[in-house]
Amino acid sequence: MNLTVPTTACVKDHRQRTRRRAPLAVMVLLVLLTSRAPAWSASAPPDALHRRFFALLQQGDSVYARKQGYGSFGQALLYYDRAERLAEQAQDSLLLAEAVFARARVYDAWNHEPQKTLRYFQQAAQGFAHLPGKWRRYYYARFLVAHAYDKVPDSLRAVQALRQLGRELAARPDSVRRQVPSTVEMALSATQINNFGLADTLLGQLVRRAWVRNDPETYNYLDDYYLVQARLDVLYRHPGRYSPYLDSLRLAFTHAPSPPDREYHGRLLAELLAAAGAYREAYAYADTSRRMYDRLNSAGAVAHMRRVLAESETQRQALAETRQQARQLALAGLSVGLAVISVLCFYLYRQGRRARQQAAALATANQHLDEQAAEVGLLNKEIQHRVKNNLHMVFSLLQMQERRTDNEEVIEQLQAARLRVESIAALHNQLLNGAGAEVNLAAFLKELVSSVVSCLANDRQVVTHLQTEGLNLPPNGYLPLSLILNEWVTNTIKYAATDSPFLEVRVTVKNSPTEVCVEYQDNGCVPTAAAAPGLGTQIITLLTRQLGATLSTPFNHPYHYQLRIPHGLRA
Structure with a gap:
C-alpha cells in the first residue's frame, strides 16, 4: 500500500513559516561543529536555494506519480537525492524533514526493506514535530510510521501508534481534523492488521463523509474511504455478506491511473469478494492482480531498483562520511583553538598572579618607605629643634660673655658674633616655618x-x-x-x-x-x-x-x- 502526499504541497506553508533565530554564539558553534557551507552565501541566498530544493522535489513527485513500476521510483529517487544534498547544505529543518520524507516514500513503494522505511518515516516525523506550521505534515508522517510498523511486521506497535495518534486527533476540533486526510488511511491500516474495532472507532471519531474527496493532485481518499467501509462490512460488521461499497471498488479498479494502483485494488477486491462468497469473480480479480504483480516485480526491475537504492545509499553514506570528516576536522581545529586559549589563559593567569605578587611587594615596599619617611621626618624635626636650641644656647653664651666683660673691643666682637648667630637663627626659623x-x-x-x-x-x-x-x-x-x-x-x-x-x-x-x-x-x-x-x-x-x-x-x-x-x- 502506497499512501503518501506529494512533497510540493508544503511549499506555501514553508514560505509562511517564521524561522527561529538562534543566538549568535550557538550559530557559530553549530557551524564549527558541522563544518557545512551556509546556504545564504552570495551564490545561493535562502529563497533561491529553497526554490531549487522544492523544484527538485516537484520533479521527483511528478515521476513518482506515474507509478509505472520500479523504474519510476528509481528515477524519482535521483531527484530526491539532489534535493537532499541541498537540504544538507542549507541545514534547514524543513528541507531536511522533507528530504528524508521523500526518501521514505521511495522505500515504502519499494516494499522490500521495511526497517529502513520505518526509520526514515520516524526521522521525518521528528523533523516536522519541531515545525509548528507543518502540523498536517507531522500527523501524516506519524500515520506512516504506524503503517511502516505493519510492514515490519509489528502489529502491536502499529496498533499503539494508531491509538495514540487517534487520541491526539480526537482532541482537536473538527476544523483541524477535516484538514488531515490521512485519518481515512489510519482506519484502512487498522483493517489491514485485522483490528476492525479500532478501524471502526477511528472512522467514526475522526472522519466525516462530507470531508472526504478524491484529489487528482494527490490521492483518491474517497476510494480509500469506500475500501475501509467495504472491509468493515464484509469482514467485521456483517461477515460473509456482500457490501454495496464493493461496487465503488470495482470502479476504482477500472479507473486506476497506474499499474501499481490497479494491482492493489484488484488484490483487495479478490480478498473481499472471496469473503462475500463471490468466488468466481474473486478468482478473476486475483488472477489479474497476480499477473500485474509479476510484471511489476520482474527480476530485472527488482535488480535495477536494488542497484539504484544501493547507489543512493552509497552516495548518502559517502556524504555522511565527508560531513563526519569535516566535523572531526572542525572539532580538531576547535580543540587546537581551545588548547591555544587554555595556554593563553594559563599564561595570563601566571602573569596576573605575578603582577599581583609584584603589586603586593610594591605596596609593602611603599609602606616601608612611608614608615621610613615618617621616621626621617620625625628625626628631621628633632634635629631642627636641637639646632634651634643650640643656636639659642650659643646666642645666650655670647650674650653672657658680653655682660661679663668690660673690654669695649671684646664687647664689640661678641656683639658681632651674637648678631651673626641671631641672623642664622632667624633664617633657620624662616626655613623651618616655610616647610619648603x-x-x-x-x-x-x-x-x-x-x-x-x-x-x-x-x-x-x-x-x-x-x-x-x-x-x-x-x-x-x-x-x-x-x-x-x-x-x-x-x-x-x-x-x-x-x-x-x-x-x-x-x-x-x-x-x-x-x-x-x-x-x-x-x-x-x-x-x-x-x-x-x-x-x-x-x-x-x-x-x-x-x-x-x-x-x-x-x-x-x-x-x-x-x-x-x-x-x-x-x-
Whole structure:
C-alpha cells in the first residue's frame, strides 16, 4: 500500500513559516561543529536555494506519480537525492524533514526493506514535530510510521501508534481534523492488521463523509474511504455478506491511473469478494492482480531498483562520511583553538598572579618607605629643634660673655658674633616655618634690623624700605645671603652718619630670567677717607664667592651694594 502526499504541497506553508533565530554564539558553534557551507552565501541566498530544493522535489513527485513500476521510483529517487544534498547544505529543518520524507516514500513503494522505511518515516516525523506550521505534515508522517510498523511486521506497535495518534486527533476540533486526510488511511491500516474495532472507532471519531474527496493532485481518499467501509462490512460488521461499497471498488479498479494502483485494488477486491462468497469473480480479480504483480516485480526491475537504492545509499553514506570528516576536522581545529586559549589563559593567569605578587611587594615596599619617611621626618624635626636650641644656647653664651666683660673691643666682637648667630637663627626659623616654600624676605629683614638695633643699643630711629619679589634659592643659598645682609645692616647701624635724625635702610630684590639682583643702600654720608677692609668685608667677600655671585659698589658711594646671583651659578 502506497499512501503518501506529494512533497510540493508544503511549499506555501514553508514560505509562511517564521524561522527561529538562534543566538549568535550557538550559530557559530553549530557551524564549527558541522563544518557545512551556509546556504545564504552570495551564490545561493535562502529563497533561491529553497526554490531549487522544492523544484527538485516537484520533479521527483511528478515521476513518482506515474507509478509505472520500479523504474519510476528509481528515477524519482535521483531527484530526491539532489534535493537532499541541498537540504544538507542549507541545514534547514524543513528541507531536511522533507528530504528524508521523500526518501521514505521511495522505500515504502519499494516494499522490500521495511526497517529502513520505518526509520526514515520516524526521522521525518521528528523533523516536522519541531515545525509548528507543518502540523498536517507531522500527523501524516506519524500515520506512516504506524503503517511502516505493519510492514515490519509489528502489529502491536502499529496498533499503539494508531491509538495514540487517534487520541491526539480526537482532541482537536473538527476544523483541524477535516484538514488531515490521512485519518481515512489510519482506519484502512487498522483493517489491514485485522483490528476492525479500532478501524471502526477511528472512522467514526475522526472522519466525516462530507470531508472526504478524491484529489487528482494527490490521492483518491474517497476510494480509500469506500475500501475501509467495504472491509468493515464484509469482514467485521456483517461477515460473509456482500457490501454495496464493493461496487465503488470495482470502479476504482477500472479507473486506476497506474499499474501499481490497479494491482492493489484488484488484490483487495479478490480478498473481499472471496469473503462475500463471490468466488468466481474473486478468482478473476486475483488472477489479474497476480499477473500485474509479476510484471511489476520482474527480476530485472527488482535488480535495477536494488542497484539504484544501493547507489543512493552509497552516495548518502559517502556524504555522511565527508560531513563526519569535516566535523572531526572542525572539532580538531576547535580543540587546537581551545588548547591555544587554555595556554593563553594559563599564561595570563601566571602573569596576573605575578603582577599581583609584584603589586603586593610594591605596596609593602611603599609602606616601608612611608614608615621610613615618617621616621626621617620625625628625626628631621628633632634635629631642627636641637639646632634651634643650640643656636639659642650659643646666642645666650655670647650674650653672657658680653655682660661679663668690660673690654669695649671684646664687647664689640661678641656683639658681632651674637648678631651673626641671631641672623642664622632667624633664617633657620624662616626655613623651618616655610616647610619648603619661599623665604619671606621682608619679614626676615624686619626681624634682622630689629635684632641689630636692639643689640647695638642705639637710640637712633631706623626706617626700613623693603621692595622684595619672590626669592627662590637653593637651601644652602639662604644662609650666605642672610649673613651678608647681617653684615650690611650691622655696618650701617654702627658706622653710618646721616644728616637727618632718621637712618634709612633700603633693600630691593629683583628677579630676572638670568639672575637675582639684591641691592642695599642707606642714607649715610660718604666718608672723607676710605676705611681699611675689616673682618666683615672679608666675610662678605667669602660668602659672595660661595654664592657664585658678583658684588659691585658705586664709585661715588662705597656703602651702596649690588649683589647679582646668576641662576646657573647658585650655590
